[in-house]
Amino acid sequence: MKYAIKIHKISTVNELENSWNINDYKELLIRFELPGAETKDINELKELLFMAISDKEPNEAAAIVLNYKLSEHLNEGQIDSLSYEMLVDKISEEYPKIELHQQLFNINQLLYKAYNGKFPxxxxxxxxxxxxxxxxxxxxxxxxxxxxCFAQNLDSHNVVIRLFGHQLDANEAFEEANNVIWELQKNGDSYRLITSEYFMNKEEFLKPEFEANIAFFEEE
Known part of the structure; x- marks a missing residue:
């Protein structure tokens, strides 16, 4: 199948809009032993949470947030290990379960901002x-x-190309694509793709406009 792609904008961000809501902040304030916040202003709740987080040791705070967001996917031992590893490694890029990368990114960046840079x-x-x-x-x-399509417009050293060559060539099913790309939003005739900088770095894109021929895996 053949597609023509025109890139309008590539942005690098360290926070995703709407990754945390008022209910998230209120629940986390309870877990950080600062319940009863009456305000409905999301920015005030965020500031209160940052203060509550900074009163804890970084690994302890990480464990609380990890437990809140990922307790359905990770057991107590995994959460404890990650709470220490997050301080030194970019876990949202390195964790083997790609399906958790977006949530790990959101958790990492909340902690990064609360501690003014103690986390990567x-x-x-x-x-x-x-x-x-x-x-x-x-x-x-x-x-x-x-x-x-985008893999055909990325530098050959790109991580997706190196890790998923067989899937890109349609020699294997490409189920990982649903987790490598965190979000694919459609707005009229245009699209917005969100992924980790680890998988697509702004500097790796080759052309603003290109055509791509792609194929799909077919089981024999």
């Missing part, structure tokens, strides 16, 4: 683009289609 600073990449199917190409743009 991780980043995300946002790409705003148009994609046009050619001939009989599928018009339902999925994360797999977007990732396979």
């Amino acid at each position: 600073n991780t980043k995300a990449t946002i790409v705003d683009f148009d994609i046009t199917p050619k001939a009989n190409a599928d018009e339902n743009i999925t994360k797999e289609i977007a990732l396979k």
Whole structure:
């Protein structure tokens, strides 16, 4: 299948909009032993939470936030290990379970800002683009289609190309695409792709406009 892609903007950010809401902050304030916040102003709640977080040891704070967000996916021992590893490693890039990377990024950045830099600073990449199917190409743009197209416009040293060569070449199913790309948002005829800077660095993109021929794995 063939697609034409036009990139409008590539942004590097260290926080994703709406990754935390008022209910998140209120629940975390309870867990950090500062309940009863009456304000409904999200920025005030955030400041209160940052103060509560900074009163704890960094690994203790990390464990509390990890438990709140990921207790359904990680056991107590895994959370305890991660709470220490997060202080020295970019866990949201390195953790083996790619499906947890976005949540780990959000957790990492909350802690990074609360502690003014004691945690590593991780980043995300946002790409705003148009994609046009050619001939009989599928018009339902999925994360797999977007990732396979963009992989053809990235420097050969890119992590996606190195890790998922067989999947990109359609020799294997590419289920990982749904987790490598955190979000694929459609707005009219345009799209927004959000992923980790680890998987797509702004400097790795080759052209603002390109065409890509992609294929899909078919079981025999």
